[in-house]
Amino acid sequence: MTIAVEATNDPLSVNHASGTMPVTHRVVFLLLILLSLIAPFFVYPVFLMKVMCFALFACSLNLLLGFGGLMSFGHAAYFGGAAYVAAHVAKVWETTPEVAILLGTLSSTVLGLAIGSLAIRRQGIYFAMVTLAFAQMVFFGALQFPFTGGEDGIQNVPRGDLFGLFSLRSDFSLYFVVLVISFGGFLAIYRIIHSPFGLVLKAIRENEVRAVSLGYQVNHYKLIVFVLSATLAGLAGATKTIVFQLASLTDVHWSMSGEAVLMTLIGGMGTVFGPVVGAAVIVTMQDYLASLGAWVTVIQGCIFVISVLLFREGIVGLIAKVLRRPL
């Protein structure tokens, strides 16, 4: 709650002349907070934690794709890379979970810096392909390194005690930790896209040449947003590891990158809340339709086709259009 209020008072979250967070955003934030406080009493908490982790993952991609205009097809590398590092740190080094999550996230920052500094030299499809190629290298590493356990993954990662004090074995207490982490990540993104830095990003997205002519070091901005996005994807992956107590090849597989893109597009690319909705829709389908077997992927495909044909701006984008307010 307090963080939300802080963000509201932040003079830099300028989007409108008024200088404060738009009313619609405030309402949605309040609703989200309320919903996430009530939800675990009615819905299975592990499922909710999964939605939150993937929502953060999709938001991190949205930061890059929707606001930076950079289509990364290799976000699984940061998500999965952090998952493996966090799993290893928590299991083998036997640290507390917050240290594992922190080190996992940092590893993604470093990885994002390395890959980003090379990838941003190219644009469009070439950028996407370069990120995909690097992600495949990370996948290959996860397959071959001795510490990753090959196709078995790293299993039985302890949830441990937060700060060495609070046991996270109960789903309920872990839920609120994950809630704080994902909400923190979400607010960070909100802050980034409504800062002067975010405005420059949008300018680059709309017209890169013009941004250069205005004197902006375009590559500088691109690299920063790339690293930020990788870091947040890593935060999501590391948190997911603690929730499910495992890291596996699924996390670094290219289809995980695809899933993040799918969530972002269905929810609404370039909207603030879109990826959250997209993640909720996709994860719900994966979990609740699992008994339908093969139909999960078919239904997912159909929804994607419908979304592209009928409402290209995504679910939240469509709502925003109807309300005539940015969401």
Next chain:
Amino acid sequence: MCYKTIIAGALAAAAYTLPAHAQVSDDVLKIGVLTDMAGVAADITGKGSVVAAEMAVEEFSSTVLGKPIQIISADHQHKADIGASIARKWLDVENVDAIADIPNSAVALAIQNLAREKKRIALFSGAGSTALTNDQCSPYGFHWTYDTYSVSHGTASAVVKAGGASWFMLASDYAFGHQLAKDAGDVVKASGGDVLGEVLHPLGTADFSSFLLQAQSSGAKVIGIANAGADTVNAIKQAGEFGIVEQGQSLAALILFLQDVHSLGLAVAKGTYLTTASYWDIDDQSRVWSEKFKSRTGMMPSMVHAGVYGSVLHYLKAVEKAGTDDAGKVAAAIRELPINDAFTHDAHVREDGRVLRDMYLARVKEPSASKGEWDYFEIVSKIPAADTVWPLDKSTCPLVKK
């Protein structure tokens, strides 16, 4: 959650005050089949596994201890996090008593740990990782059908005995392939044979030609194919294009299922050696069961299907004997009872949770020798149970007393 625990506790306390009655929590015995419905293992597991579990339940007339038995199923889509979250929900919210099948070793290991923590029964049939009964073994986890050790050791030792003394290994280049090739190679050497060479191929490659040419020019009598799924199918297909079997070399696939042979066709797969835990055409009992299975699914059962059926049936027998669905007592009964079903005769469960059963060395028939659809395997020999399992003195399972 809290009040749920309290209610559960109250119910448990109430149940203990009525010792004369059989005890099944929440008045229904639920078995979850967690499987692969659309991915690479969908043919050998998938819908067939659900049908196999239902057929086991029908043998019990769908009731045990006077309570109904319910089968539920889900597709883990080969993703460990999806598998783990479905299983968690099954165990926490839906009170599932046992989870069966679980192809994909990452998902299986996740379930093994979850079931140990939540004290529920896990019956692995579709997974092949030996870790399930070694360092990750569990008092509640039972590895039913096959593991990578049993299929590689069974095939390698039997093929050497049948005269295939010199081997060349074609292995996929990751931990699983390395292990499979090493296991098989060790057995070949221990049985008096020789491994002439090894080549590693990248996982999921589409082109095996250079690897097969190396295998061909090695002069080895047997080419051991140490990979799985689509890689195995592609390797055998391309070996057929090179005419490797016609030119006198044999193929030994370390992991190959009936359905793989069905999709390859006999013309391509003929002459390949493999190990199987069961085959539909062994005796009258297996034939009757399999025909019934075929009338529902359109295919003969793979060894995984037979394993799911056997494991669920044995689980129900154990629940009946224990008089409760309490996992600890049922696990004890599972270990105690001999295993008998349409495919298994007098097998039993070892202390690490591995099922000890005789397996079969099979050879894929020539198209001319096959009497019809699904008549694919010629059983070469029976492999005694002791040769198909990881030796206990090398076990890293904490449940094994040394």
